[in-house]
Every structure is written in structure tokens, then in C-alpha cells.
Amino acid sequence: MDLTVNRKNYPFEGSPDTPLLWALRDHLDITSVKFGCGEGLCGACSAHVDGELKRTCQVSCSEATGKDITTVEGLAPKVAEALKTAWLELDVAQCGYCQTGMIMAAADLLKNNANPTDEEINDAMNKNVCRCGTYGRIRKAIHLAATRL
Amino acid sequence: MDRRSFIKSSTASAISVGVGFSLFNNEVIASNTYFGNPWIKIHQDNSITLINSRTEMGQDVYTSISLLIAEELDCSLEAIRIEAAPFDPTNHGNAMLGGLQLTGASTSVAVSWGSMRKVGATVRTMLVSAAAKKWNVPVSSCSTNNGYVMSGSKRASYGELVDLLPQEPIPKDPALKNSADFKYIGKDIPRLDGQAKVDGTAIFGADVRVEGMSTAVLMRWPVVPPNTYGGMAVKAVDKVISYDADQARKLPGVLGVYRIDEGIAIVARDYHIAQQARKLVKITWDLGDTAGLRDTETIMRRLKDAATVKPGVVLRTQGDVKKATSAASSAHKATYELPFLTHANLEPLNCSARIANGELHIWGPMQNPHLAHTVGVNISGLPPEKVFVHVTFIGGGLGRKAEIDFVQEAVAVAKASGKGIRLMWSREDDTKHGAYRSAAYVHMEGALNAKGGMTALRVKLTSPSVISRALPPFIQNGVDPFMVDGLHNLTYDVPNYEAEALIHEVGVRAGAYRSVGYSVNTYAIESFIDELALAAKVDPVAFRLTHLNGQPRAQAVLKLAAEKANWNGPQKPDRFLGVAQFSGYGSFIAVVAEISLDGTEPKVHKLVAAVDVGRVIRPKQLEGQIEGAMVLGIAGAMLNRLTFKDGVVQEGNFDTYKMLRFRDTPPVEVHIVNNDNPPGGAGELGLPPVAPAIANALARATGSRLRTLPFLDV
Numbered sequence: 127m128d129l130t131v132n133r134k135n136y137p138f139e140g141s142p143d144t145p146l147l148w149a150l151r152d153h154l155d156i157t158s159v160k161f162g163c164g165e166g167l168c169g170a171c172s173a174h175v176d177g178e179l180k181r182t183c184q185v186s187c188s189e190a191t192g193k194d195i196t197t198v199e200g201l202a203p204k205v206a207e208a209l210k211t212a213w214l215e216l217d218v219a220q221c222g223y224c225q226t227g228m229i230m231a232a233a234d235l236l237k238n239n240a241n242p243t244d245e246e247i248n249d250a251m252n253k254n255v256c257r258c259g260t261y262g263r264i265r266k267a268i269h270l271a272a273t274r275l
Numbered sequence: 276m277d278r279r280s281f282i283k284s285s286t287a288s289a290i291s292v293g294v295g296f297s298l299f300n301n302e303v304i305a306s307n308t309y310f311g312n313p314w315i316k317i318h319q320d321n322s323i324t325l326i327n328s329r330t331e332m333g334q335d336v337y338t339s340i341s342l343l344i345a346e347e348l349d350c351s352l353e354a355i356r357i358e359a360a361p362f363d364p365t366n367h368g369n370a371m372l373g374g375l376q377l378t379g380a381s382t383s384v385a386v387s388w389g390s391m392r393k394v395g396a397t398v399r400t401m402l403v404s405a406a407a408k409k410w411n412v413p414v415s416s417c418s419t420n421n422g423y424v425m426s427g428s429k430r431a432s433y434g435e436l437v438d439l440l441p442q443e444p445i446p447k448d449p450a451l452k453n454s455a456d457f458k459y460i461g462k463d464i465p466r467l468d469g470q471a472k473v474d475g476t477a478i479f480g481a482d483v484r485v486e487g488m489s490t491a492v493l494m495r496w497p498v499v500p501p502n503t504y505g506g507m508a509v510k511a512v513d514k515v516i517s518y519d520a521d522q523a524r525k526l527p528g529v530l531g532v533y534r535i536d537e538g539i540a541i542v543a544r545d546y547h548i549a550q551q552a553r554k555l556v557k558i559t560w561d562l563g564d565t566a567g568l569r570d571t572e573t574i575m576r577r578l579k580d581a582a583t584v585k586p587g588v589v590l591r592t593q594g595d596v597k598k599a600t601s602a603a604s605s606a607h608k609a610t611y612e613l614p615f616l617t618h619a620n621l622e623p624l625n626c627s628a629r630i631a632n633g634e635l636h637i638w639g640p641m642q643n644p645h646l647a648h649t650v651g652v653n654i655s656g657l658p659p660e661k662v663f664v665h666v667t668f669i670g671g672g673l674g675r676k677a678e679i680d681f682v683q684e685a686v687a688v689a690k691a692s693g694k695g696i697r698l699m700w701s702r703e704d705d706t707k708h709g710a711y712r713s714a715a716y717v718h719m720e721g722a723l724n725a726k727g728g729m730t731a732l733r734v735k736l737t738s739p740s741v742i743s744r745a746l747p748p749f750i751q752n753g754v755d756p757f758m759v760d761g762l763h764n765l766t767y768d769v770p771n772y773e774a775e776a777l778i779h780e781v782g783v784r785a786g787a788y789r790s791v792g793y794s795v796n797t798y799a800i801e802s803f804i805d806e807l808a809l810a811a812k813v814d815p816v817a818f819r820l821t822h823l824n825g826q827p828r829a830q831a832v833l834k835l836a837a838e839k840a841n842w843n844g845p846q847k848p849d850r851f852l853g854v855a856q857f858s859g860y861g862s863f864i865a866v867v868a869e870i871s872l873d874g875t876e877p878k879v880h881k882l883v884a885a886v887d888v889g890r891v892i893r894p895k896q897l898e899g900q901i902e903g904a905m906v907l908g909i910a911g912a913m914l915n916r917l918t919f920k921d922g923v924v925q926e927g928n929f930d931t932y933k934m935l936r937f938r939d940t941p942p943v944e945v946h947i948v949n950n951d952n953p954p955g956g957a958g959e960l961g962l963p964p965v966a967p968a969i970a971n972a973l974a975r976a977t978g979s980r981l982r983t984l985p986f987l988d989v
Contacts (some may be wrong), residue, residue: 158475222472259906
């Protein structure tokens with residue numbers, strides 16, 4: 127089976143029921159997708175599959191094969207730049223473990239809503255957990271990124 | 276710094292050559308431009324590597340400590356790359372934590388403030404001296420800027436001068452900059468690890484990739500670990516009676532199943548296979564006697580019974596509490612109850628280990644590389660110089676990653692399997708096998724005079740010990756210093772005061788959790804002070820200000836927080852304010868919480884904090900630490916608690932151990948009082964006042980007092 131990650135094809139020889147998260151991390155050595163819960167409860171493993179936001183611990187490789195898988199490294203340059211710059215300017219990351227997942231969820235939000243309110247950010251991002259408590263800064267960073275897209 | 280420490284460092288640093296661990300691209304770095312100190316490597320291309328003694332877990336030590344060195348070294352920040360220190364407690368030990376190479380207790384900046392600036396100034400002085408000799412000009416004609424030494428029209432980069440440094444004498448007392456000349460300290464410099472943390476290149480524990488490494492998971496004794504297991508020199512006890520792993524071994528991708536003292540380990544091609552195999556292993560455990568762990572109520576009752584009948588150790592006595600109480604206009608009592616909490620760091624515990632070619636290498640998210648090294652030596656049986664500890668970025672530590680159980684297990688699996696392994700804990704493993712924030716009973720008594728002044732205060736804390744298991748030498752005369760923080764060093768000025776602490780074990784492992792004893796004791800003290808203020812019919816801010824006599828910095832932050840929260844002004848309808856203040860780690864904070872009630876359910880709308888940590892290294896970082904700790908404080912006040920049944924922790928994943936999320940997180944404001952006092956701690960400062968500030972707002976809203984955490988029925 128092949129997996130297409132960030133527009134590159136990778137052969138995958140593991141079991142088809144392997145969650146995409148573990149194919150990416152343990153077979154393809156793409157470690158920007160993080161393991162936090164394994165149950166779709168924290169969002170640390172967020173990536174885009176055919177343009178849709180997914181928790182990769184909840185998607186099997188048999189479902190993901192043939193689709194375009196995008197991790198933070200493969201985000202479209204414009205949105206990636208806007209989000210990362212906003213994150214850096216506002217000093218968002220603390221430990222940083224959740225932040226790649228946060229950025230993937232934020233990119234998905236901004237694709238569907240060019241200028242979200244705080245409430246809309248809360249609703250869209252509520253499945254992503256940050257134990258360092260950077261939620262307030264993430265809200266501000268999403269607003270800032272929105273002004274530049 | 277003297278020649279001896281440079282020479283000694285130089286010897287120690289020889290160990291690190293070739294095994295420095297890059298946090299950014301997973302590569303092992305060979306370094307040949309070391310010139311003989313353990314903190315700064317200047318390379319001929321004018322780039323500079325700073326070796327960071329402390330572990331980065333979100334608190335921003337890689338930037339803040341690097342800024343201290345760079346400020347005095349006078350180098351450009353673009354030239355800097357950062358490495359985690361190798362095991363070398365002579366040079367990287369933490370003088371505020373008994374010399375252990377350990378990150379915790381909000382000590383990193385405070386302990387580095389003098390020492391790391393001196394390191395930078397020493398090397399800068401030597402570079403200037405080398406340049407002056409090379410050019411045959413007086414030292415006084417030379418200046419430095421951004422990694423260059425200059426004299427008249429002459430200019431040399433630090434990289435060009437590095438070869439001359441070994442001949443330079445080491446200055447005993449190099450001049451430090453005046454604070455007015457600071458280029459970096461106090462400025463909002465972007466964090467040096469920020470880019471790596473948004474583009475996914477930062478290497479956390481489980482991101483370590485070493486050729487041929489497999490994944491391991493461990494099936495542990497299902498009963499909650501007791502407070503005797505895991506820590507300095509505590510060996511695991513094999514609790515397996517029998518096990519059958521035949522089915523698991525047949526699963527494609529399983530590389531082996533091994534019995535170690537800590538349980539049954541499965542080594543597999545990937546984590547998914549290892550977890551699948553786990554379901555196929557049948558284990559008969561010796562569960563022992565779990566009668567005392569029947570349920571949460573039983574555990575808490577054992578603690579409460581002890582609190583009632585057993586005396587503790589008296590920490591401090593002043594005046595005569597009994598006499599003052601009998602002479603008082605009114606006397607008051609209250610008992611506060613706190614549950615066990617788990618850290619729930621977003622990065623579950625993990626550790627990688629490999630024993631090969633007579634060397635043990637350990638990679639992982641370690642707050643305590645010191646004891647990781649000790650454990651590595653003990654289990655591998657290798658000589659200390661053959662055990663290498665590589666500290667990665669930590670995806671949230673909160674004290675849990677200062678433990679060494681996860682390191683011990685990884686080394687044991689590496690030894691048993693003969694393989695390089697990456698031991699992964701599932702979320703459920705992480706929740707059920709913690710080193711928890713202690714449950715506690717805190718009994719308070721107080722007395723008021725006719726004028727509404729506090730004349731006596733008495734406190735008795737009863738809880739499991741925080742540190743007796745992990746680091747027994749810290750226990751002195753029956754007192755656990757981490758447990759009693761805030762009691763022996765009460766901020767308030769009260770003529771009659773008595774503090775007592777009782778260590779009482781209930782069969783549940785306890786450990787350091789952000790703010791440690793302060794999180795427990797501040798909740799009780801600041802709630803009770805509010806109860807006294809209400810009883811005295813004195814405004815809670817005014818009551819505190821009166822009794823913070825002699826504490827001008829505590830008074831100043833309290834006044835500022837009250838002002839910024841509009842404490843004395845009109846409030847929005849149905850909103851209620853509560854206040855709490857706290858000092859610890861050499862720093863001061865006051866918090867005002869704004870809440871409302873939706874039926875009987877409280878909602879936090881806003882927190883306003885004023886802080887004084889002395890000299891601020893990086894304002895955005897300070898605000899971030901306070902914001903984050905306050906958000907964790909809300910989680911502890913409202914949501915978090917562990918429950919037990921027949922010795923087993925009932926919570927597992929985030930569906931049962933609830934996380935504070937975007938929707939529940941109100942705006943948090945931080946106001947900084949900047950001054951020239953030496954920097955105190957910041958990482959843990961924000962948490963302790965949050966629960967009592969919310970409790971005090973709730974009491975105002977409802978007219979009744981909640982004394983048991985958490986406040987929501989979860």
C-alpha cells in the first residue's frame with residue numbers, strides 16, 4: 127500500500143488497520159504529528175486528509191491510502207506562513223507539543239471561515255487540548271493570521 | 276569562576292564530545308571546537324553553541340538562560356544554537372536543588388542569574404584579551420559588539436579568536452554589564468525554540484529516531500503504585516504470578532515479550548502492533564491487599580482520620596495561639612479537602628534506551644537527567660562514564676518527568692531484550708500509574724479581635740509526602756520541605772501563629788505537581804483568610820493589606836490586581852469577584868477572579884493577575900508562564916480529580932480525566948511590576964492563588980463556602 131504525504135509517495139508495509147498516526151510516526155518517521163491520547167480526544171495528531179481535518183489516530187491506513195495526507199510540513203505556503211508568523215509574534219508555544227496540531231486545526235478553520243470570532247474559534251478548536259494553557263494566545267494568533275490571509 | 280572549574284569542566288566535557296544531542300534535527304553532533312568550558316562553544320565559522328544546563332519543558336529556559344549568557348558574551352542571537360547538557364552535575368547541577376542535575380521548583384532563572392551571566396562575561400573578557408594581544412593594543416582600547424572584538428579600525432570575529440583562548444588567563448571577577456546597558460534582558464526577544472515548535476522539527480522524547488530502534492509497551496501492575504515505589508534507589512518488585520504471551524508472540528510485527536521486574540514488556544515493529552499484542556497477553560497478578568484502597572471515600576477517610584487523631588511535626592510557633600484564641604472576640608475553624616491530581620501532560624511518558632558496544636544511551640523527556648544516569652548505571656551494570664543521557668524537549672513536565680520510573684523501565688526493557696527500544700506509555704498508562712499531586716486535609720483555625728483584626732492563625736496539613744520516596748535526603752526531622760511550602764513561610768503578619776504538618780500515607784504514590792505544596796496550602800490559607808475577612812466584615816483586599824504589614828511587594832501586587840480588576844468599582848450584573856494573593860519562589864502575585872452562576876454551576880469569566888518576580892528576563896515569557904499556570908489552576912479548581920476503586924485509578928483517557936478546553940478558558944490578564952530585585956521563580960507562581968480566588972468569588976455569589984476541590988461535579 128502507498129501513502130501520499132505532503133505530495134510524496136511512501137510505500138507502507140504495515141497492517142492496513144494501522145492508525146495513520148502510527149504509520150506516519152513509526153514507519154515514515156514523520157514525527158510532527160504527536161501522540162496524546164489515541165482516542166481522538168486531544169487533537170495533537172491532527173492532519174489534513176484530502177483537505178479535511180482529521181485526528182490521525184482515528185483514521186486507518188486503508189482509509190488514508192490514495193488520499194492526499196498533509197501534515198504541518200506540507201501546509202500551503204501562504205497559510206503556513208501566516209499561522210507560523212502569528213504564532214511566533216505572539217509567543218504562543220510553551221512546551222510546543224500540541225502546537226503543530228493546533229496549527230493544522232487553525233488552518234482548517236481559516237479555510238472555512240476567513241474571519242472567525244472568538245466563539246467560532248472556541249467551537250472549531252475545542253477538540254484540541256493544550257495543557258500549558260496557551261488557548262488565549264492561540265485565539266489571538268488566529269485573529270492575527272486571519273488579517274494577513 | 277576559577278581555573279580549576281574550567282579545567283575540571285574541560286575534563287568533564289570530554290565526555291560530551293561526539294554525543295551532544297541536537298534538539299532540532301535528531302542528529303548526533305560531533306564537536307571539535309570546544310575550548311574548555313561546559314556552557315559555550317565558539318566555532319570558527321562564528322556560530323556559537325550554548326549548552327543548556329536545564330531542561331526545556333515549556334517554561335522557556337532555552338531562551339531565558341541563553342539570553343543571560345548572550346547578554347554578557349555580547350554575541351548575536353542569530354549565531355546561537357542550543358544543546359541540552361550531557362550528564363555532568365559538577366557543571367550542570369542545580370545549586371538550588373542540592374546540586375542535582377534537575378529542573379524544577381521554579382529555580383532555573385534564579386539559579387542562573389548570577390552564574391550564567393558570569394560565564395558569558397568570562398569568555399567575553401578572554402576574547403578581548405586575546406584580541407588585544409594579537410593586535411598589540413591595550414585591552415582598554417577594545418570593545419565588543421554582536422560577536423566581534425574591535426579596536427580602532429581592527430575587527431575580529433569571535434570565531435577568528437577562538438584558537439587563542441586556551442592561552443588566555445581566566446579572569447576571576449569579570450565585569451558584568453550595568454542593567455541600563457542590557458540589550459536582551461528585559462526585552463521581548465522571540466523565543467529561540469519558537470520556530471522548531473511550530474514547524475514540527477523540535478525533538479520531543481518519542482520523536483527520537485535511532486537506527487534499528489523498536490517500540491515497546493509495558494503491562495504494569497494494575498494497582499495504583501504505592502508511595503514507596505520508584506525513586507532514589509527503590510527497586511521494582513515483580514508482581515507477576517504467571518503470564519501467557521504465546522498468542523502475542525505470534526502476532527506479525529511482534530519482536531519479543533519480556534518479563535522484567537516492572538511487568539511484562541512487548542517489543543514490536545510499531546506502537547499499534549505493540550498495543551494489539553498487549554490485548555493477547557494473559558497475566559495473573561499478585562494484587563496484594565487493596566482493602567485500604569477500596570474506593571476514593573475509604574482513601575480520603577483514612578487521611579481524615581489521621582488528621583483528626585495523629586499529631587504532626589510543628590513547623591513554626593510564634594506567640595500563643597491558644598491564649599490569643601480564648602481572648603478573642605470571635606474564633607473560627609474550617610477544613611479544606613483536596614483530591615489527588617494527575618499531571619496529564621499532553622506528551623505521555625516515554626523513554627528510549629539502547630545498550631550496545633559497552634555503552635548505554637538513554638534518550639527522553641527528563642527533568643531529572645541526574646537520577647536517570649544513576650538508574651542507568653544501576654540497571655545496566657556499566658561504569659558511569661559509559662552511560663550517556665540525552666535530554667530531549669519535554670512535551671509538558673509539571674514535575675512528573677522529574678520522576679525516573681519511565682527511565683528505569685526503558686533501560687530494563689533494553690537490557691532484557693538486547694534491543695534499542697522506545698518505551699511508549701499509553702494515555703491510560705500515564706493516568707493510572709502517576710506520581711500524583713497529594714490529596715490533602717488542611718485544617719485552619721483563626722481568631723479575630725473586636726476591631727476585626729486577625730490575632731491568631733493555626734494550620735495543620737495532613738497529606739502523603741511529596742518527596743520522601745523520590746528524593747529521601749530532602750526530608751529533615753520529619754519535615755517534607757516541598758509539602759509544607761507556604762506554611763512555615765507564611766506571608767501574613769499575625770502575632771500568634773502555629774503551623775503543623777503530618778505526613779500520612781494512604782497507599783497512593785505522590786510526587787511533585789506544578790506548585791507542589793503551595794498549590795495545596797495556598798488554597799486553604801487564602802480561602803480561610805477570606806472567611807475571616809467576611810466574619811470581620813472587612814473588605815477582603817483591605818483585610819489582606821492590613822495583615823501583609825512588612826511585605827511591601829505583596830501589598831503592591833495586591834493593590835495593582837484590585838485596581839486592574841476594578842475591585843472597588845461597579846461590577847457587571849450577576850458577576851462576582853474573589854481575590855487571593857500568594858508569594859513563593861522569591862516572587863509575588865495577586866489574582867482577582869470574576870465569576871457568574873448559571874443555576875448552581877459556576878463559570879469563570881476572567882482572571883486578572885499582578886505579578887512581581889523581580890528583574891524580568893523576557894516579559895512575554897513571564898506573562899505566558901503566569902497565564903498558563905493560571906489556566907492549569909482553573910482546571911484544578913473546576914475539573915480535575917482522580918477516583919479509585921479496589922486500588923485501581925478509575926480515570927484513563929481525557930473522556931474521564933477532563934481537560935480544560937478553549938470554551939472553558941476565560942481571558943487572563945497579567946500585569947507586571949518590574950523592578951531591580953534579582954529574578955525569582957515564575958513557572959509555578961500563577962497556579963496557587965487561582966483556586967482560592969475562584970472559591971472566594973463563589974462564596975460572595977452564593978453566600979456559602981465550598982471547601983472541597985474541584986468545584987464542578989465531574
